[in-house]
Amino acid sequence: MSISGFDVSDQKDEEKLRDGEELYRVLFKNINDAVLLISPDGTIYTANPEACRIFGMTEEEIIRAGKSGIVDTSGPGLELALEKAGKFKGELNFRRKDGTIFPGELSTVFFSDKNGLVKTVMIIRDITEHKLIAESMRKSEERYRMLFTNMTDAFFVAEVIYDKDGTPYDYRFLELNSAYECYTGLKKEQLLGKTALEVFPDVDPVGLKEYEKVTLSDVPTYYEVKSMEVKDRSLDVYVFRPENGKLALVFKDADKKKEIREAPGKVHGNLEEKIIERTVELEKAYSYLNENEKSLAEAQQIAHIGNWNWNIVNNKLLWSDELYRIFGLKPKELKVTYDLFLTYVHPDDRDYVNIAFKKTLTGEPFDIIYRIILADGSERVVHAKTEVIFDEDSPVRMRGTIQDITDRKQMEKAFRESEEKYRNIVETANEGIFLMDAEFNVTYANKRTAELMRYPQEEIIGRPVMNFICEESKPTARKSLEKRRSGISEIYELKLMCKDGSLFWAFISAKPLFNKDGDFIGSLCMFTDVTKRKEVETKLKETLDNLENLVKVRTEELEIAFNSLKESEKSLAEA
Known part of the structure; x- marks a missing residue:
């Protein structure tokens, strides 16, 4: 019944709205990337759960922060992203609630809503892990050197020197950290290249014997020793063999550790008092919580x-x-x-x-x-x-x-607005998004999916997803689909096949879906074309392989030259 312009929808219209809104809400809430709906002035209208997780904020906090509150304004890619009109895809730095900055792969697209207002769908993929992996390939040596240099325990790596019978008897310093300098009072320049017996002629024979056992057996050892070389202190020593012909030693002050062990007894009494106080606070809080729960239960029983x-x-x-x-x-x-x-x-x-x-x-x-x-x-x-x-x-x-x-x-009004909002987000995304049922038949595919696969949307719906996967990737795809049944989300790569038979590499983020009874009802997938990236990775691997082969050849040449030199020295000695 209508009253003075007040609109009341019939039950069927409401059900249609609910169904449509539910479809787009599932897509919006289950995508494994952050999705934001914003205006050109930076106002954020909504954020999905993954955005809340990535930024460490609630949706309300993200909306209050606005675009300027989550984008790192000092980032080098910001100016380019702001200048781009229409679709944009690139990398940009973002800021979490705690102030930490993380790199994200950003996709944006502009559209006009039913009122003619321009809005932007922003999809953000946290590529921190990808960046770390790429960076680790280049900086692993630097990272470990920094750890080695800054650790509080003394550490040195030495080359093992053997006698003519193959028994270790001395060790040449190859590397040591700052803590070792502090413990011994000797500088790195005084030690590197020299042997232990040269620097410490009166070195403890017990230590040398332990070094020998580790060198010959490759079994790490731990012992405590009173060291004259290190300020007459007791040391906890750990010795191991990192590789053939080398020995590593880590030690720290055992006397100081004993002092630390005794310290907790001094604060035991205070700790008991704190525990009692905290227990009383928790009991009060628990009582208050029970009262609130009771009041809430009573209020809920009152029908409006x-x-x-x-x-x-x-x-x-x-x-x-x-x-x-x-x-x-x-x-x-x-x-x-x-x-x-x-x-x-x-x-x-x-x-x-x-x-x-x-x-x-x-x-x-x-x-x-x-x-x-x-x-x-x-x-x-x-x-x-x-x-x-x-x-x-x-x-x-x-x-x-x-x-x-x-x-x-x-709620009826919100359903209409929400359905429009989520539909705009999903249908204008730069990534392919599709839903599958429990039998892995496609039940929904957005426009971008159709564009990437070069199919009309209607020809994708209802078909088994395996129809779109190339033969070489099908074994991997089958294993992955079974993981969805087990409730496992996954990010992986597959080769997909377009309608015209062409292939492309896809980076896929997949997530299982379950009903309220816990029954598996299908899965949500989001994918992007990463063919160009794969080509770059292949070329990079080929380059690394070539470099590795060159190093191997050069090493062999050096070994031959070294052996030849030794033979020459031997011949000269005999002469």
């Missing part, structure tokens, strides 16, 4: 439906406590009359309600929706039902119920 009873003969009108609350009043706050009731009805609906009530007195059914204005000026929507009791042909009593359905009406 108030009832009223009007004795027409003596004009006495009674309202229930909940009905007072619906109208924004305290229970029994004032004496209610029909005229007073009408003053709370929205001015545009007042005549409609008054006429409906009068018709009810003649026996017509009363079941209407109208708006009310509370004392604070807020507007609510209510659903009213009424019945009249007659004495012979005269109405003597009227009774009914009024239910606050504001939330339901707002």
Whole structure:
């Protein structure tokens, strides 16, 4: 029933809205990349759960932060991203709630909504791990050297020197860290290239014996020793063989460790007091929580439906406590009359309600929706039902119920807006997005999926996903699909086959979907074309392989030259 411009959808329309909204909501909420809907001025309208996880914020916090609050404004790629119109894809640095910066692969696309307002869908993939892997290939030696240099335990690596019988007897310093310099009081320049016996002629024979055992057996050892070389302190020593012909030693001050062990006893009493205080606080908090839960349970039992009873003969009108609350009043706050009731009805609906009530007195059914204005000026929507009791042909009593359905009406509106919002996000994404059922048949594919696969959208729907995977990737795909049944999300790469038979590499992010009973109902996939990246990786691998072969050849040449030199020295010695 419509009242003064108030739109009430029928059940079928509402179900369609729910179905459409649910489809796009599933896609939006389950994509493994951050998705934001923003305006050109940087206002953020919505953010999906993955965005909340990546940025470490709630959706409300992301909306309050705006684009300027999550983008690293000092990043080198910001100016280029801001200058680009239409679609943009590239890398940009972003800022989490805790202030940390992370690299992201950014895809954006602009569209106009039904009101002609320009909006942007921003999809962000956290590529921190990818960057770290790439960086580690180039900087692994630097990273470990920094760890080696800055560790608090003393550390050195030495070359093993053998006697003519193959028994280790001395060790040449190859590398050592700052802690070793602090412990011994010797500088790196005084040690590197020299042997242990050259630097420490009176070195502890127990230590040399331990070194020999580790060198010959490749079994690490740990021991404690009183060292004269290190300020006459007791040392915890760990010795191991990192590779053939080399020995590594790590030690730290055992006396200091004993002092640290004894320290906890001194604070034991304070710790017990803190535990007792904390226990009391937790008990109070738990009690308070129980009270709140009880109050909440009681409040939930109260339906938002108030009832009223009007004795027409003596004009006495009674309202229930909940009905007072619906109208924004305290229970029994004032004496209610029909005229007073009408003053709370929205001015545009007042005549409609008054006429409906009068018709009810003649026996017509009363079941209407109208708006009310509370004392604070807020507007609510209510659903009213009424019945009249007659004495012979005269109405003597009227009774009914009024239910606050504001939330339901707002939800219907939200469904429409949400369906449009999520549809715009999914349909304008630069990535292919598709849904599969429990049998891995495609049930939904966005426009980008059709573009990448070179199929009309309708030809993708209903087909098994294996139809779009090339033969060489099908074994990998089958294993991956079984992981979805087991509830495992996954990021992997496959070769996909277009309608025209052409192939391309796809970077796929897949996530299983389950119903409320925990039954597997399908999966959500998002993919991008990474063929160019794969080509670059292949060329890079070929380059690395070539370099490795060159190093290997050069090493062999050096070994031959070294052996030749040794032979020459031997011949000269014999001569």
